[in-house]
Amino acid sequence: MERHLMDSKIKGVSTGTTILAVTFNGGVIIGSDSRASIGGYYVSSKTINKLIQVHDRIFCCIAGSLADAQAVTKAAKFQISFHSIQMESPPLVKAAASVLKELCYNNKEELQAGFITAGWDRKKGPQVYTVALGGMLLSQPFTIGGSGSTYIYGYADAKYKPDMSKEECLQFATNALALAMGRDNVSGGVAHLVVITEEGVEHVVIPGDKLPKFHDE
Amino acid sequence: MLEESSEPGWLSEEVKTGTTIIAIEFDGGVVLGSDSRVSAGETVVNRVMNKLSLLHDKIYCALSGSAADAQTIAEMVNYQLDVHSIEVGEDPQVRSAATLVKNISYKYKEELSAHLIVAGWDKRGGGQVYVTLNGLLSRQPFAVGGSGSSYVYGFVDAEYRKAMSKEDCQQFVVNTLSLAMSRDGSSGGVAYLVTIDEKGAEEKCILGNELPTFYDQ
Numbered sequence: 001m002e003r004h005l006m007d008s009k010i011k012g013v014s015t016g017t018t019i020l021a022v023t024f025n026g027g028v029i030i031g032s033d034s035r036a037s038i039g040g041y042y043v044s045s046k047t048i049n050k051l052i053q054v055h056d057r058i059f060c061c062i063a064g065s066l067a068d069a070q071a072v073t074k075a076a077k078f079q080i081s082f083h084s085i086q087m088e089s090p091p092l093v094k095a096a097a098s099v100l101k102e103l104c105y106n107n108k109e110e111l112q113a114g115f116i117t118a119g120w121d122r123k124k125g126p127q128v129y130t131v132a133l134g135g136m137l138l139s140q141p142f143t144i145g146g147s148g149s150t151y152i153y154g155y156a157d158a159k160y161k162p163d164m165s166k167e168e169c170l171q172f173a174t175n176a177l178a179l180a181m182g183r184d185n186v187s188g189g190v191a192h193l194v195v196i197t198e199e200g201v202e203h204v205v206i207p208g209d210k211l212p213k214f215h216d217e
Numbered sequence: 218m219l220e221e222s223s224e225p226g227w228l229s230e231e232v233k234t235g236t237t238i239i240a241i242e243f244d245g246g247v248v249l250g251s252d253s254r255v256s257a258g259e260t261v262v263n264r265v266m267n268k269l270s271l272l273h274d275k276i277y278c279a280l281s282g283s284a285a286d287a288q289t290i291a292e293m294v295n296y297q298l299d300v301h302s303i304e305v306g307e308d309p310q311v312r313s314a315a316t317l318v319k320n321i322s323y324k325y326k327e328e329l330s331a332h333l334i335v336a337g338w339d340k341r342g343g344g345q346v347y348v349t350l351n352g353l354l355s356r357q358p359f360a361v362g363g364s365g366s367s368y369v370y371g372f373v374d375a376e377y378r379k380a381m382s383k384e385d386c387q388q389f390v391v392n393t394l395s396l397a398m399s400r401d402g403s404s405g406g407v408a409y410l411v412t413i414d415e416k417g418a419e420e421k422c423i424l425g426n427e428l429p430t431f432y433d434q
Contacts, residue, residue, distance in 0.1 A: 154369030154396035157431045158376075179371035214374045 016186025018148030018177055019050060019061040021118035021128040022160070023141050024169035027197035028126035030118040031173045032061050033148065033181050034189030046189045054080050057196055058096045058119030063146040064133070068113040072103050093119040097129035097137055105135025116145050120196050144176070148184035152176050166195065170204070178211040225260055232257045235403025236268060237365030238279035239373075239393055240336040240346045242358050243386045246414030247336040247344040250390035251279050252365065252398050253406035264406045269420070273298050275413050276314045276337030281363035287331035290321050311337040315347035315354055323352025334360050338413045361393070365401035369393050387412065395428040 016037050021030040036045040050061050052073045058080070062069035076099045083099070084091040097117040104111055115131040130136075130143045142160055144152060159172055170193065177191045191211060193204040235256050240249045251268040254261055268280045270291040276298070280287035294317045301317075302309045315335040322329060336346040348360045361373055373393055381389065387410060394408045408428060410421040 150367045152371035153400045154372030154393065155375055156371075157396050157399065158372055158392065160432050162432075175375060176371065179374050182374060183370045215377050215379070 016148075016184070017050060017063050017146035018144070018152070018180035018184060018187040019063050019116055019146045020144040020149070020156075020173060020176055021061070021116045021142065022164075022169055022173055023118075023126045023128055024164040024166055026126065027120060027166065027195060028118045028128060029166075029169050029173050029193055029195050030059050030061055030116065030128075031177055031191060031193040032146075033177060033187040034192060035187055036066055037186045043188075048189075049192060051192050051194050052077070053201075054096055054117075055084065055091055055119070057090065057121065057198075057201065058093055058117065059194055059196065059201075060096070060100065060115050060117040061145075062113060062115055064113035065111075068111045069115070072100065072111065072113060072115075075103060076100050090121060092121045092123055093117060093127045093129065094124075094139075097131060101131045101135055101137040104131055104133075108134050114145055116143055118196065120198055126196070144180075146187065148180035148187035151183040152180045155179055166197075170195070174206060175212055179214065181211070182214070225258075232262060232284045235365075235401070236281045236363035237361070237369070237394055237397035237401060237404040238268060238281050238334055238363045239361045239366075239390050240279060240334045240359065241377075241381075241386050241390060242336075242344040242346050243381055243383050245344060246338050246383065246412060247346055248383070248386045248390050249277050249279050249334070249336050249411045249413070250394050251363075251409050252394060252404040253409060254404055255284055256403050261405075266406075267409050267422075269409050269411045271295065271418075272314050272335070273302065273309055273337070275308065275339065275418060276311055276335065277411050277413060277418065278314075278318065278336070279334045279362070280331065281333070282331035283329070286329045287333060290318060290329070290331060290333060293321060294318050308339060310339045310341060311335065311345040311347065312342070312356075315349060319349045319352060319354040322349050326352050332362050334362050336413070338415060340415075344413070363404065365397035365404035368400040369397045372396055383412065383414070391423060392429055396431065398428070399431075 019032040032050040034047050036048045037043050054077045079099050080091050080096050100115050114133050117129045120126050130138045181187045191206040195202040238251045249269050253265050255263040255266045269277050272295050297317050298309050318333050332350050338344050348355050398404045408423040412419045
């Protein structure tokens, strides 16, 4: 499986992780856990923020090698703000995702990082894009990524509904993160969630003890 | 990924039941479920194999891992249980069947690569589910196994509730199998269900087009 291969080959700090992004009626929620590990046996950070703001209403989250991801997002942030100044308008989410995709595809031999880009723009409203390891760009209503995502494919397939309300979507994202963190040993810590709508951006942080508990906990 | 070899997988690859298996207890019995795909490399060599194998009238096991190893263990234990039940003069306990499977799995753990979940009904303990992975023996309210199980850990963690009825358990098993089969390349085909209670064992087969569908199907 692509993601397992990615995490075991990464040298140095990797965000063995769970990330997701889900659209709802009027916005999008992007979320992640907060653990960074080395080799799957040492937690190098318990509180890392994997949700990077690349523009006012566009966030991306990172999975894979932390160094690669930070370098790419830094370059992407610069390119996107330059682009938006030239165009004299806020960038489209698709444009931001394309910038990441170009960087990943052109450097595919050296890089080991995958991204989820989510945001809101005036043209298409809330959107979610995945940029996979080799540089594939795909638009989806919701997407999950990182090593912990393996365990919640079934849950996400069963529970996602299009056009959810913001509260339902928050519950779905929180539950999905909690379930993945409960089964994946390289995901954990707190749950970071960002709600992006036309009105603005809202950060929600849910500490480990306030996460939903399931039957065996 | 481009395929280098020009010969088909079934000529050279080991036959595995890359699979999804599940067993769950309810008050008065158990429900076992499995998919039906057997693969050798990337070839599907049998699309309708029943992986729920009889060990005794009211004790079944679910097979996963190497097809040959799993079938052999099941046959050996079937024979040993027949002898045992004649010696004690009554139906064997589920725990005895699980112990026999565990003994073989543990003794030959280096040579074998199969995981069997043992489940059934006996008059002393009611419905019971035992896992025998790698030679351990553990009773659990429900168990999932096989390659497809990774994708549904989140779903079963979220959806399992104590004291479900027989019909709820059957629905739970069918939903779980359907989700796993749609995400795991090594699971597919039809779903087999066995419900065991005081009265006996009832086998059921659910065809691919009758399985529940979820959001993106």
